[in-house]
Amino acid sequence: MLTQWRRxxxxxxxxxxxxxxxxxxxxxxxxxFEELNTRLSAPARxxxxxxxxxx
Numbered sequence: 001m002l003t004q005w006r007r008x009x010x011x012x013x014x015x016x017x018x019x020x021x022x023x024x025x026x027x028x029x030x031x032x033f034e035e036l037n038t039r040l041s042a043p044a045r046x047x048x049x050x051x052x053x054x055x
Contacts, residue, residue, distance in 0.1 A: 017027070 017024070020026070
């Protein structure tokens with residue numbers, strides 16, 4: 001998810017919405033990222049130690 005999110009700034013230069021084409025999905029993408037981050041960050045933090053083993 002984070003890798004996909006990192007690509008957005010290359011497409012969305014932070015222009016005002018009035019200057020973006022109709023149907024620009026940057027706002028929707030931001031809302032989706034925030035929702036997924038809220039839902040997945042705690043389970044990811046719990047899961048990570050189980051799969052990341054330090055020698």
